[in-house]
Amino acid sequence: MSTDTAVAPPAGPATPPVDWNRARALVHSAGRAAAPPVRHLAPADADGCTLAAGLAPVTDLPAFPTSSVDGWAVRGPAPWRVVGRVLAGAPAPALTTDGTTVEIATGAMVPAGTAAILRIEESTRTADGLVTGVPRPAPEWRLPGEEARAGEELVPAGTPVDPGVIGLAASCGLDTLAVRRPPRAALLVFGDELLTAGPPGAGRVRDALGPSVPGWLRRYGAAVAPADVVVPVADTRAAHVAALRAALDEAELVCTTGGTMHGPVDHLHPALAELGAEYVVNTVAVRPGFPMLLARLTRADGAVRFVAGLPGNPQSAVVALVSLVAPLLAGMQGRGLPHLPRVTLAAAVPGRGAYTHLALVRLDGTDGRAHPVPHVGSSMLRGLATADGFAVIPPGDAGKPGDEVSLVPLPLLPGERLR
Known part of the structure; x- marks a missing residue:
């Protein structure tokens, strides 16, 4: 096993914290190793997935010379005799004789032999039906390959698929995209002291992580359903184990909040030991938020699951998200380690x-x-x-x-x- 994916068995509070940069690299590598298989989906069905291969057109874009205006495709000097019409979506017979023109629509194929395109609003029809006018000096059509050449990578692997990518893929002539689906995530919020409604008081505080962490996870590319959020989980070892087992049956990543230290009601470490987890990272040398962790479990069927232990303090929990969960999810989606500007x-x-x-x-x-x-x-x-x-x-x-x-x-x- 490489040093970048090495893990350690669950350990006590004396475990030295991992350097922050190394922790990011370790969890990213662990995520890459557990990335879900590549699927091939129609572009419209790939929204929210991640490209597993670069996107490239199957032909030049455009594939043929295309008029950028409504007007007249002309050959030779004016006046021009009208010999036909070319509309978008139809082949264009060549212009073979000087002094001839065809009416052409925006997006239509430019006929071979065309010297210029005269805009319709800048043209005149004579009494005998001839077309006259002065074409603009710049060509009024798009050349083949002006946007891209066949096989040219336009968007790299690891790019999130959004409507812009979907539209580009369709324009490239692609019927399927190689993608990885969003990893499914769940959230368990530990703490008997938490309220889920009303103002804090009498020793109890309002849960701020249950409502907010799913939004952060979605922004990192994970799929989180309302049923995947459990608030609160009772402060007992049995409740922790049961909640983790249930969540891990469905989710590839389970985030927990609180319980990452070794106090009297911190049951996460014993629960992970009972489940047979191994640590990828156990505490990180970062402030705030150092008692964070990422553990890995391998099921009997070989499927890999992760548990990200976030501290219970809200800002510390977000620090753990950006430090461990973001690189992990990037790896699971086949993306690079997140760039830091x-x-x-x-x-x-x-x-x-x-x-x-x-x-x-x-x-x-x-x-x-x-x-x-x-x-x-x-x-x-x-x-x-x-x-x-x-x-x-x-x-x-x-x-x-x-x-x-x-x-x-x-x-x-x-x-x-x-x-």
Whole structure:
């Protein structure tokens, strides 16, 4: 087994945390190894999947010279005698004689022998039915291969299939696409202290992760149904084991919230041991959110399942999502390790000693610089709601104004772009 996919048996709290960059690589590699098989679907049925092979046209685009206006395809000097009409979707007989023209529609095939296309609104018909006018100097048609050549890769493997990709595939003449379907995910929210309705009080807090984590998962390409979200799961080992067993029967990835430490009501580690799980990553050297984990289970039929243990504090849970779940789902969909763009800090960001610091920032729409946001405690969501992503401050370092650092963008819907 390669070092990138090596795992360890469940261990106690003394397990050293894994470097943040290495943790991302480990879980991505584990996801690639467990990627679902490639399927071939009609483009219209592939929405939400991921391309497993590059998209390339079977012919030149366009496949033949195509009129870009309504007008007259003419040969030789004016005036021109009308000898026919060419509409979109029909073959175009060649113009073989000077002084002749055919009426042509936008999108129609340009006849061989055409010297120019005269726009209909810039033409005149004489009393005896001849066409006159002055064609514009630039050609009024699209040339074969102007958009793409046959076999040219237009969209690479790993691209999410959205309506734009579907339309392009159809225009390329493709009847099927090689894709991987979205992995199915579930969410188990641990905690007797959680309320699912009403205001917090009397020692109980409102669950913020049950409503929000499924949306993050969908933005990373997973499929999550309402029935796949269980809130809350009781703080007992038996309840944890039962909930995990049920979720793992259906989902390839089960995310849990809370219970990632080793306190009196933290039952995730014992439950994973009882289920025969092995850790891909057990704690990560990142702040906030270091008591995160990813475990793997292999079923009797050989199917691989994952459990992502997210901390119970809301912002820490999102840090675990961007650190472990995003690379895992990218790997399971045949995509590369998520790219981290570079941004320039507008203000100082403290370091976290030997840990990587993921600091919430907002990108300035004017100069593009990254501004740290307030209200960023591990239990807070106010800062997260106004942020664009996390600035990455390496271990043993601090961010200074003007420093260029990596950014972990918050997940977006397919087709969206970073603000």
